[in-house]
Amino acid sequence: MNKSVLALALLVATPVLANEEVERTIDYRQSVYTVVGKQMGTLAGMARGRIDYNQPAAQLAADTIAQLALVAPHTFSDESVGVDGTDALVAYQTDRADFDTVMEEFQATSATLALALDDADEFPRREFGAMAQTCKGCHDQFKAD
Ligand code: HEC
Known part of the structure; x- marks a missing residue:
């Protein structure tokens, strides 16, 4: 194997090293989803009745998710998917329209849940689902x- 072929082989075999900005994006994204x-x-x-329904606690949880759903799209970048240290797949780049659709549904349904909880006597299972x-x-x- 000549030197340039060897260099190429190493390049292909070595996982993409995330630069600092990419690492920060990944950390940020994982932090947001950890809270979610x-x-x-x-x-x-x-929803499963394992925890007694408690309106203020449910409201806080739903409001938090609804807010983080607005932040979530800003925690993705083309460079930060499909690399070491993240579970985010390159499908984010290749199926971007589908991704945007499901992200909008996440935002809409979490906002609807937060609204449904306002003064709710019972846990709104349908909106949660x-x-x-x-x-x-x-x-x-x-x-x-
Ligand atoms: C639009 C896409 C999308 C939606 C909607 C979404 N997630 Fe995720 N989630 C991801 C991706 C991508 C990752 C991987 C993040 C990474 O490793 O960089 C992830 C990671 C996570 C993680 C692991 C975080 C960690 O510690 O690394 C949890 C927990 C999670 N999601 C929970 C949820 C819950 C609960 C919901 C719904 C209320 C949700 N997600 C909705 C895309 C999504």
Whole structure:
């Protein structure tokens, strides 16, 4: 193998090293989704009856998710998907229209849930279910298992 072929082989074999900005984007995204996941745990617990329905706690969780759903699109960039250290798939780049659609559904359904909770005597299961579908919808297509 001559030197340039070897260099090329190494280049192909070496995982893409994320630069600092990419790493920051990934950290930010994972932080946002970690909070979303934690708040989701509270809501899912109430939906399943594992946690007693508590309006203020449910409202805080739903409001937080609805706000972070507005932040979420700003935590993605073409360079920060499909690289080491992230579960975000390159489908973000290649199926961008689908991604934008599911992101808009996430924003819309989380806002609807937050609104449905206002003064609600019972946990709004239907609105919760609609939002939960968008988590799964996006993860199935845009997040590695
Ligand atoms: C529009 C796409 C999209 C939607 C909607 C979405 N997620 Fe995610 N989620 C992702 C991607 C992509 C990652 C991988 C992030 C990474 O590793 O950089 C992720 C990661 C996560 C993680 C792991 C965070 C970590 O510690 O790395 C959790 C928890 C999570 N999502 C929960 C949720 C919940 C709960 C919902 C719905 C309420 C949701 N997500 C909605 C795309 C989405």
